[in-house]
Amino acid sequence: METSFQVIVVGGGFAGVAAVKELGRKGVKVLLIDQHNYHQFQPLLYQVATAQIGVSEVTRTFRGLFQRYRSATVLTAKVASVDVAAHTVTTDQGDTFHADILVLAAGAEANYFNTPGxxxxxxxxxxxxxxxxxxxxxxxxxxxxxxxxxxxxxxxxxxxxxxxxxxxxxxxxxxxxxxxxxxxxxxxxxxxxxxxxxxxxxxxxxxxxxxxxxxxxxxxxxxxxxxxxxxxxxxxxxxxxxxxxxxxxxxxxxxxxGLKAGAVVAASGLEQGRGGRIDVNPDLTAPGAPGVYVLGDAANMTDAHGVKLPQLGSCAQQAGKWAARNIHADLTGGTRAPFAYVDKxxxxxxxxxxxxxxxxxxxxxxxxxxxxxxxxxxxxxxxxxxxxxxxxxxxxxxxxxxxxxxxxxxxxxx
CATH class of the missing domain: 3.50.50.100 (FAD/NAD(P)-binding domain)
Structure with missing residues (x-):
């Protein structure tokens, strides 16, 4: 089975959620794929581990987050592979989805730096x-x-x-x-x-x-x-x-x-930089892959002066919203703008x-x-x-x- 959307967003972290919300506001037909059915607030996970707060405080279902956006669809599935040239995503159940534009915001995983054990x-x-x-x-x-x-x-x-x-x-x-x-x-x-x-x-x-x-x-x-x-x-x-x-x-x-980009990015075929992340263009697109954006912990982003931007939740949120605006420009014949990060x-x-x-x-x-x-x-x-x-x-x-x-x-x- 292959189903088409205007945009597919892989990963529901800060960047992915921000992108889907902004695209939903603009009425863009967007599909979010994540292996979980909830968004997790990573900066407070240590407080969950030490019993200061509970799981319910740091999680919220994607459907609850996007319920007001009729053009947004959520699929709970593990991504088996992405084809950045064809703009397709295949799940571990064998279903394939196609989009005009593909957004990789699949987050990161622990980087053990090959430390034995x-x-x-x-x-x-x-x-x-x-x-x-x-x-x-x-x-x-x-x-x-x-x-x-x-x-x-x-x-x-x-x-x-x-x-x-x-x-x-x-x-x-x-x-x-x-x-x-x-x-x-x-x-x-x-x-x-x-x-x-x-x-x-x-x-x-x-x-x-x-x-x-x-x-x-x-x-x-x-x-x-x-x-x-x-x-x-x-x-x-x-x-x-x-x-x-x-x-x-x-x-x-x-x-x-430390962290490194997750397996979805590693297997995408895109050229990886520091931490296994993709060194994206100033407008947050992937070099050499038209119609592909990479965001959040999957990307190495820079400002207009080439200064590396931090791997922070606030930076990922801003990037998700900015990428959505650029995507809307792609779909409507507008012009993309380089990411203007507001340093908090x-x-x-x-x-x-x-x-x-x-x-x-x-x-x-x-x-x-x-x-x-x-x-x-x-x-x-x-x-x-x-x-x-x-x-x-x-x-x-x-x-x-x-x-x-x-x-x-x-x-x-x-």
Whole structure:
């Protein structure tokens, strides 16, 4: 079976959703294909894993997102292959769909950089499934440690000192400090540890020295042990080994060490650049592939001056909306425009009342409670629905005031 649309969008992340919404507003017949039937808010997955919020706060069905756009269709299916020359997409069920214009916004996957044992033994944190799996593993490991008459603790290593690693390590440390004594025992909390490790010399590489210093201090105050400047060379079920010959024991290793383009992009035949992503043209089209756009974590994008743009949700959202405008121009005989990114800066949560933010192209810097409030405000706005926003705010307030964890996940850690 082959069905035709004006546009097919592969992937329902920030970029794909933004593109479908904008195309839907313009009445373009568009098909979104994703292996899930929901959009997931990736910046808060670490909070799902650490039971600060629930899955329902970070997910929303595509049909709910697009219900007002009659020209938008959603297909829940895994993409088996794409033909960028023919503008076709084939699912693993053997159905083929054709479009005048093809948009690849299939996101990314963990990049283990060929580190032995990492893919087999580490927990990535890029999807809701990843977050629930990690949360399950931490709960079961804590249960096992409490049953152990030897009194040993739970030891966790987070690999990667970027925002995801910093936020995850900070959240785990706060659980050890405030939550584990309440739900398990003070002794278990006292005997547990979380290490944040990276080959680079400091955390939050894209940030200013002031922000790095503040983040380092607050992480250490929360109980995070930092080991920077030596890369991980081996990941085992019971720990990690470093390039300097040292090692750390751990029951759980969280991999926040980087991302690469997903399998759909890798198999597309398009020439890949850094991180396996496609170095797109200024108008977000793929070089040498007329009628093909590549967006979000699948693309390496630059501004009008050739400066590389960040792999951020806000950048992906803007790119999706911009690409939709260019696509509409393609379909109506208009002229494409180069992507004009509005730089909103960077931010990272460190812990309770602590965050760093560098806002706008001038990088207006904030640290501490003010940055924490800014972080909350930005993430509330970015969440995909009012129910998700209200629920997240209630969960955050409950967590801040009571250290309650009503979202602890249960199930099989595997």
């Amino acid at each position: 990492a893919q087999e033994n580490a927990y990535p944190l890029y999807s809701v499934t990843d977050a629930v799996r990690l949360g399950n593993a931490m709960v079961h490991t804590l249960d096992a440690a409490q049953r152990d008459s030897g009194g040993g603790g739970v030891h966790i290593v987070v690999v990667g000192g970027g925002p995801t690693g910093v936020e995850t390590a900070g959240a785990i440390a706060e659980n050890f400090k405030y939550v584990i004594p309440k739900y398990f025992s003070p002794e278990l909390a006292a005997n547990s540890s979380v290490h944040l490790v990276d080959m680079v010399p400091s955390v939050l590489t894209p940030f200013s020295d002031k922000s790095k210093a503040y983040a380092t201090k607050r992480l250490q105050e929360a109980g995070v042990v930092l080991k920077m400047g030596s890369g991980v060379t081996d990941v085992r079920q019971d720990g990690v080994t470093f390039a300097d010959g040292t090692s750390l024991p751990a029951q759980i290793i969280v991999w926040a060490g 800066g960077y931010m990272a949560m460190i812990g309770r009342g602590a965050a760093v933010a560098e806002l706008g192209p001038k990088r207006i810097q904030m640290q501490g409670p003010l940055a924490f409030l800014a972080w909350l405000g930005v993430h509330v706005v970015l969440l995909s629905g009012n129910r998700q926003r209200i629920s997240a705010l209630v969960s955050w307030a409950d967590d801040y005031l009571t250290h309650s964890r009503s979202h602890v996940v249960l199930g099989n850690p595997d």
